[in-house]
Amino acid sequence: MARQKLGQHFLQSTRVLDRIAMAACPEGTRQVVEIGPGQGALTELLLARTGCVVALEMDPELAEQLRQRWPDQRRLYLVEGNAVNFDWTQWGPATLAGNLPYYIATAIISKYLAKPGALSQAVFLIQKEVAERITAKPGTRDFGYLSVECQYLANVEYLFSVPPGAFRPPPKVDSAVIRLTPRPEAQCDEAGPFLEFASACFRQKRKTLRNNLAELYPKERLEVPELSKRAEQLSVAELLELFRSLSPVLSDLPGSI
Secondary structure (H helix, E strand, C coil): CCCHHHCCCEECCHHHHHHHHHHHCCCCCCEEEEECCCCCHHHHHHHHHCCEEEEEECCHHHHHHHHHHCCCCCCEEEEECCHHHCCHHHCCCEEEEEECCHHHHHHHHHHHHHCCCCEEEEEEEEEHHHHHHHCCCCCCCCCCHHHHHHHHHEEEEEEEEECHHHEECCCCCCEEEEEEEECHHHCCCCHHHHHHHHHHHCCCCCCCHHHHCCCCCCHHHHCCHHHHCCHHHCCHHHHHHHHHHHCHHHCCCCCCC
C-alpha cells in the first residue's frame, strides 16, 4: 500500500516503465542507480538491461519487500535512506533513474547536478509542471531560476508525458519523464557565483534586472541596456555573459554555454 506522507504513487503502466528503462539504460550501460524503487516494477526491467542496480529506498517496509522479492539477486544492491542525503560521487560509472517523490524532486535534481560524479545521465519521472519549468525556453512564463540552474549545469530533455492513470493510486497532477546530462565544463569555480547571481536576477520575476541587482552592484555598474529587461527575457547564455560583464574577475574562467 502506498504511503501518502512519503508521496508514494506506484507506476503500473508497462508501456511507461519500458520507455523509462530504455531511456535510462541504453545498450552497454553497466550500472544504474535507482531512486525510490518502491515495489520493484522498474527495478525488474533495469536488472534485465544492466549488470548492476543500486536501489535507494527510504521506506523500510518497501526495502524489506524488495529483499524478499530478490533474496538471492547479487546484482541488486539495496541501500536504505533518503536520496537527498547521499553522495552521488561514490557510485559510477553509472546512470541515475527513478520515480521521484514530488515533494523532494527539485532538491534531488539540484543535488545531483551540483556534484554528479561519474553518474553520466539521469532519467527522472517527476511532476509535469516541474519538468516544464526545467525545460522552459526564455521568454516563456515557466522560465525561471530552476530552468537556468538545470540548463546551465546539464543538457535537458523533456522525453514524454505520463497521465495520472499510469499510477496506483493516481496522483492529482500529470507527470513527465526528463533526461539530464551533466555538462562537465559547468563543473568549475564559476558555477556557484553564477547561480547565486541568477537567483538574484529572478528574486522578483516582475521586476527588471536592474532593480533585482541593485543591492549587489554599484549604481554605475548597472547602466547596461539589458538590465532594463526582466530575467526571464534572457537566455542562459545571455545571463552568463551579463554576469561576466558585471564580474570581470571571473571573465576568463571556463564553463561557456
